Amino acid sequence: MTKIAKRAVLSALLPLTLIACGKGSEKQADDMPAMEGMEKGEAEKPAEKDAVTLSARQIADAGIEVGHPKGGGSAGMIELPALVQGDPQGLQVVSATIGGRVVALNRNLGQPVGRGDTLAVIESREAASLNAEIEAARARAALAQSNLRREQRLFAERVSPEQDLIAARTAATEANIAVRLAQQQLSATGGRAGALNRVAIRAPISGQVIARAATLGQTVAADGELYRIANLSRVTVAASLSPSDAGRIRPGARIVVTAAGRRQEARVTYVSPVLDETTRLVQLIATLDNRGEIWRVGEPVTASVELPATGDRTVTVPSTAVQSVENRTVVFVRTATGFKAVPVTTGRRDGDLVVITSGLTGGERIATTNSFTLKAELGKGGEMDMD
Structure with a gap:
């Protein structure tokens, strides 16, 4: 090819090359904002809300224990001031x-007594x-029996009429009734009690003497109080x-009675x-x-009454598992x-449980102890510093 021909071919191809390069530059320029936007969006994407990132090693080092919530069946306990009283069937005034x-007077305060013992x-x-x-009734009964035996003998011998026998039998019966x-x-x-005038x-009842109102030699009137006996095996x-709480409690509900150094469970009876x-x-x-x-009897105590559950999904957790974050x-x-902070609605407390x-x-696994550490880390942004 001659030099003139080569120049002609190059002159024809040069515009096409410039056009192609221009289009590639324009496409690259158009793609730049989109790529910058994607990178910017990824960089500005926040960490998951309410999450705390921890490794198993960090959880162990922080002393955080993990466990399951306990199944419900109760909506908690309501605490009430209460008073210990004697069982009405176990308290007796002896008059x-x-x-x-x-x-x-044969018994003093605090001494045990059995039913039928002379007080x-x-x-x-x-x-x-x-x-x-x-004594007089017994004497009359003995005489009536003697007359009856005599009349029975005379009637058998056909000496006395049957009417006399019937009268003697009636008299004997009446004498026995009088006795x-x-x-x-x-x-x-x-x-x-020995002499006729005593x-x-x-x-x-059996029990314990809790009061003695009489003194030796005292003159008392009929129905005057002498002793009080209490059977304190049940109190x-x-x-x-309140009427609103009473509407949720039925006989048979569990109740926990506590006082200084003492605790006992019972059931509501009324x-x-x-x-x-x-x-x-x-x-x-x-x-x-x-x-x-x-x-x-008479002692003030605290009574915690169990309230029935309001639904099948009611569960309890340790009080140490519950925290307050941003109200x-x-x-x-x-x-x-x-861990992730999950909002919950709490009911009543039952001792150390909520x-x-x-x-x-x-079914979840939750932080049962040292959850305040997670609350603190959540305030820092959810990332625990690595040692």
């Missing part, structure tokens, strides 16, 4: 059954009359509820269906087994990279 002079002896004219009536009546009247006073006052705890006219509160009663004699109540749930009414299902 004088007849008027007279106290000649014997006191009273001397009186009325006692003498009761005993004399028994039983006199004995029951004396028994109602406690029974004879009666014994006996314990109606009751009485408390007052929730009053009416409000007290003065306090406008509802009375609640629970029964305590007191065979160990650890509770005293939210949260629990830190374990994730693959650390009821979670919403926010957790019970």
Whole structure:
């Protein structure tokens, strides 16, 4: 090819090359803003909200323990001031059954008594009359029996008519009834105590003497108090509820009674269906087994009554697992990279446990101790400094 021809070909190709290069530059220039935007967006993308990134080694070094929430069934406990009272069926006032002079007192305060034991002896004219009536009734009954045997013999010998036999049998029956009546009247006073003018006052129940109102030689009237006996193997705890709480509690609910150095569980036995006219509160009663004699009648205690769960998803967590972050109540749930603060709704406290009414299902793994460390790290941005 001649030099002239080569120049002609180069002259034709040069514009096409310039056009192609121009288009490539324009395309590259158009792509730059998009790439810069992507890089800028990735750089400005924030870390996951409420997350704390920790390795297993850091979790162990921080002393953070992980566990599962406990299944519910309760919406927590409501604490109430309460009072220990004697079981109404286990408290008995022993009174004088007849008027007279106290000649014997056989028990002192604190001493045990058995049912039927003689507690006191009273001397009186009325006692003498009761005993004399028994003796007279027995004598009349013996005479009536003798007459009956005589009439039976005479009737058998055909000496006396049947009418006389019937009359003798009736008289014997009436005499026996009179004896039983006199004995029951004396028994109602406690029974004879040796001499005809004395009666014994006996314990109606087994228990312990908690009060002694009489003194030796004192003249007492009928129904005058002598002793008080209490069977303290069972006691009751009485408390007052607001109507709203009372509507959620039924007999059989669990109750925990606490006092200085003592704690015992029991069951609610009674929730009053009416409000007290003065306090406008509802009375609640629970029964305590007191065979160990650890509770005293009249003692103030604290009663924690279990409230029923409001739903099937109610769970409890240790109080150390609950934290407050930015005016939210949260629990830190374990994730693959650390923990995440999960907002929850809390219910009542049950000792060292807190009821979670919403926010957790019970299947999570949560930080149960030292969760305040996670709260502090969350405030720093969610990254724990590496040593």
